[in-house]
Amino acid sequence: xxxxxxxxxxxxxxxxxxxxxxxxxxxxxxxxxxxxxxxxxxxxxxxxxxxxxxxxxxxxxxxxxxxxxxxxxxxxxxxxxxxxxxxxxxxxxxxxxxxxxxxxxxxxxxxxxxxxxxxxxxxxxxxxxxxxxxxxxxxxxxxxxxxx
Numbered sequence: 001x002x003x004x005x006x007x008x009x010x011x012x013x014x015x016x017x018x019x020x021x022x023x024x025x026x027x028x029x030x031x032x033x034x035x036x037x038x039x040x041x042x043x044x045x046x047x048x049x050x051x052x053x054x055x056x057x058x059x060x061x062x063x064x065x066x067x068x069x070x071x072x073x074x075x076x077x078x079x080x081x082x083x084x085x086x087x088x089x090x091x092x093x094x095x096x097x098x099x100x101x102x103x104x105x106x107x108x109x110x111x112x113x114x115x116x117x118x119x120x121x122x123x124x125x126x127x128x129x130x131x132x133x134x135x136x137x138x139x140x141x142x143x144x145x146x147x148x
Contacts (some may be wrong), residue, residue, distance in 0.1 A: 002016065003015070004016075004017070005107055008105050009071045013030055014030055014031075015027060015028070015029050015030055016028040016030070016110065023037055023039075023080075023122060024036065024038065024096055025038055027071050028083065028143050040053075046067060050070070052130050057140070069111055077145075078121065079121065079122050079124055079127075079145055079146035079147060080120055080121070080144075080145055080146075081106055081107070081118060081142070081143045081144045081145070081146065082140050082142055082143060083109065083118070083137045083138065083139060083140060083141040084111075084116065084118065084139070084142060085109075085111035085112065085116065085139055086111060086134070086136075086137065086138050086139045087090060087109045087110050087112070087116070087136070087137065088109060088110045088134065088136050088137070089106045089107060089108075089109050089113030089132065089133055089134065089135050089136075089137060089143070090109060090110050090115065090133065090134075091107065091108040091133060092106070092129065092131075092132075092133055093106050093107055093108065093128060094106040094107075094120075094126050094129075094144070095129060095130065096126050096129050097125065097126060098125065098126045099123075099125050099126075100120045100122070100124065100125075100146065101120065101123045102119075102120055102121065102123045103119050103120065104119060104120045105117040105118065105119055105120075106119065106120050106126070106143075107143055108119055109137070117136055118143065120145070120146055122146055123146075124146040124147050125142055125146065125147050126145070126146055126147075127145045127146065127147035128144060128145040129131065129143070129144045130142050130143060130144060130145075132142050133145075
């Protein structure tokens with residue numbers, strides 16, 4: 001047990017800190033044992049979404065079912081959401097029929113061992129989702145379309 005010297009209003013106390021659980025701590029203060037309740041500081045909720053990673057089922061050959069998106073666009077339209085890099089779609093944050101705002105995160109992808117948020121280029125309603133979670137996509141792959 002670590003021992004600390006604590007001074008309160010000029011008086012010094014010997015404090016030993018013992019077992020720490022969720023909301024209690026065993027403390028010895030000048031030879032007397034106490035179980036002290038502690039209140040954890042309130043934390044702001046994280047803005048980073050929690051990602052649930054699933055294992056991608058592989059076929060008998062050991063390769064994923066599909067390794068590229070349905071289409072790669074040479075020039076994206078105004079409401080087209082495209083992949084900025086080749087990578088893997090970890091989480092779709094919007095589905096067909098959802099209303100999104102410009103700049104809102106609509107998908108999270110892993111590329112070059114980093115998670116990247118893909119944002120809606122315009123406000124509108126998702127008219128089409130062209131990829132699935134866990135799918136590998138190429139750079140400039142069309143992920144979804146946003147209608148007006």
